[in-house]
Amino acid sequence: MCEHLASAFRFETNPAKDGPLSQTDTESPTETAPDGAADDTAKAPRPSPLKRRGVRITLLVIALGVLALGGYWLTAYLTNGRYMVSTDDAYMQADTVVVSPRVGGYVRDVFVEENEQVAAGDPLFRIDQADYEAQVAQAQAQIDAARADAAGLGAQISEQQAAVERARANLASARADLRFAREEEQRYAPLAETGAVARETYAQKRSQRDSAQAAVAAAQAELTAAIRRIGTLRAQVGQAQARAEGGEAQRSAANTDLGSTIVRASIAGRVGNKTVQLGQLVQPGTRTMSIVPVGQIYVTANFKETQLGEIRPGQRATVEIDALGGREIAGRVDSFAPGTGAQFSLLPPENATGNFTKIVQRVPVRIAIDPPADLRSVLVPGLSVVVTVDTRTGGGAAAERAAR
Numbered sequence: 518m519c520e521h522l523a524s525a526f527r528f529e530t531n532p533a534k535d536g537p538l539s540q541t542d543t544e545s546p547t548e549t550a551p552d553g554a555a556d557d558t559a560k561a562p563r564p565s566p567l568k569r570r571g572v573r574i575t576l577l578v579i580a581l582g583v584l585a586l587g588g589y590w591l592t593a594y595l596t597n598g599r600y601m602v603s604t605d606d607a608y609m610q611a612d613t614v615v616v617s618p619r620v621g622g623y624v625r626d627v628f629v630e631e632n633e634q635v636a637a638g639d640p641l642f643r644i645d646q647a648d649y650e651a652q653v654a655q656a657q658a659q660i661d662a663a664r665a666d667a668a669g670l671g672a673q674i675s676e677q678q679a680a681v682e683r684a685r686a687n688l689a690s691a692r693a694d695l696r697f698a699r700e701e702e703q704r705y706a707p708l709a710e711t712g713a714v715a716r717e718t719y720a721q722k723r724s725q726r727d728s729a730q731a732a733v734a735a736a737q738a739e740l741t742a743a744i745r746r747i748g749t750l751r752a753q754v755g756q757a758q759a760r761a762e763g764g765e766a767q768r769s770a771a772n773t774d775l776g777s778t779i780v781r782a783s784i785a786g787r788v789g790n791k792t793v794q795l796g797q798l799v800q801p802g803t804r805t806m807s808i809v810p811v812g813q814i815y816v817t818a819n820f821k822e823t824q825l826g827e828i829r830p831g832q833r834a835t836v837e838i839d840a841l842g843g844r845e846i847a848g849r850v851d852s853f854a855p856g857t858g859a860q861f862s863l864l865p866p867e868n869a870t871g872n873f874t875k876i877v878q879r880v881p882v883r884i885a886i887d888p889p890a891d892l893r894s895v896l897v898p899g900l901s902v903v904v905t906v907d908t909r910t911g912g913g914a915a916a917e918r919a920a921r
Contacts, residue, residue, distance in 0.1 A: 602828060603905040606879065607818035607836075611898045614784055614808045616641060619777040621800045622648065624793055631791045635782045635808065642780050642793055642805070649775040656768035663761035670754040674747055681743040688736035695729035702726045786810040814896050816848060816884035818904040819858060821877050827908035834884050837903040841895070846888050850906060854881040 566572045622644035629641050702722045709719035786808040793805035816836055820828065834848035857878040859866055884904055888896055 600827070600907060600909045601905050602820065602824045602908055603903065604818050604820050604824070605901075605903045606820075607816055607884075607902045607904040609814055609896055609898050609900040609902060610817050611786075611809050611811060611814045613789075613810075613898065614786070615804055616780060616782070616806045616808060617802050617804055618644060618780050618799050619801055620644060620649065620774050622778065622798070624795055624797045624799060627793060627795055629788050629791070629806075631788060633788045634786075635788060636785045637782055639782045640779050641782055641788075644778040644780070644799065646775060646778045649771060649778055652771040653768060653775055656764050656771050660761050660764035660768060663757050663759075663764055667754050667757035667761065670750050670757060674750045674754070677743060677747045677750060681740065681747065684736065684740035684743045688733065688740050691729065691732040691736040695726070695733050698722070698726035698729035780805070782808055784808055784810055785812070809898060811897060812893060814886070814888075814898065815851070816886055816902055816904060818882045818884055818902075818906075819879040820882055821879055822857070823877060825853075825880055825882075828882065828906050829908075832910045833907045835905045835907075836884065836886055837905070838896070839901045839903070841892070844892075846886055846892070848884045848886040848904070851883040851885040853883075856880075 624642055625645045626643040627641075628643070629635060629639075635641070702719075702725075705719045705722045709716050789807050789809050791806040793799065799805060818834075828850060830850050830852060832850045834850055835845050836848045837843050837845050854861075857880050859878060
């Protein structure tokens with residue numbers, strides 16, 4: 518092409534050879550040639566298009582345009598494009614919450630529909646509460662019985678305290694009888710030695726003393742038993758109170774289960790993948806629906822490991838949404854995953870075994886976005902996007918080179 522342009526230029530700058538075009542030059546050979554020479558002129562070679570002035574000018578303009586576009590592209594790449602890191606392996610995501618009941622039973626009411634917007638704390642569905650209300654009543658009955666036992670034991674303790682006082686009075690009376698018996702024995706002892714009284718009388722006094730001592734010992738044992746009985750009753754009161762506390766714990770657990778029969782939304786979002794139906798038997802941990810916080814959506818861009826050298830948290834990013842015809846929204850690099858995607862797969866690679874083939878790995882990078890209000894209801898997890906990160910921002914090596 519360049520050779521043709523050069524020859525065209527040389528042809529154009531030689532006016533002596535070319536000269537002005539005459540009318541005969543513009544006419545075709547078939548129009549000026551005689552009828553007998555038509556066949557000879559038809560076989561003659563056609564003149565090159567490059568000999569025409571308009572063609573040469575058009576080619577010159579095209580060449581200058583290509584050079585201008587090439588220079589513009591080179592300038593844009595050196596000043597801007599080489600600092601842009603892009604990937605089409607990127608998707609919208611959100612921290613979806615799977616809704617599962619804590620208790621089992623038959624679903625009695627369903628309060629939401631598919632794709633409905635809910636707020637945190639809104640009821641989603643309710644499980645039949647009859648069994649759990651019975652458990653609460655049973656726990657309450659156990660508490661009441663334990664408290665009644667504690668009250669009865671408290672009354673027994675009061676009675677036993679009266680028995681203790683009675684035993685103490687008996688002990689005091691026995692001790693008084695013992696003192697009197699001892700005094701009688703001591704008074705009759707010298708009289709019996711001198712023969713003033715009969716020895717049988719003295720023996721009787723000694724027997725009365727021994728009986729008084731035995732009565733004191735019996736009264737002391739009765740007092741000790743009465744006091745220990747109070748300790749036993751107090752221990753039984755503690756057992757009854759422990760049973761009451763155990764019943765309260767059971768009641769609390771039963772009330773928790775009863776409250777869990779109404780399943781509520783833990784976060785605000787949109788209901789999706791709803792599988793729960795009226796009358797369905799659900800078990801604890803059964804997946805019934807998902808709540809997607811569409812207002813907290815973000816982008817996960819899986820960059821190649823060879824692209825991560827210049828990417829830093831805080832750098833500006835551009836997110837091009839395929840579902841909206843390539844519409845772009847602004848974003849920001851938020852964080853990097855602590856490992857490549859292969860490391861978190863079900864079967865991570867074991868590169869130390871067998872033959873090794875090096876494969877470029879990808880690292881998930883989280884891109885924070887703040888979409889405009891008119892797009893919040895459109896952006897949902899799973900949408901494909903194209904992410905481009907401007908590495909000139911954020912203090913990376915590319916930013917330093919760009920500053921220089």
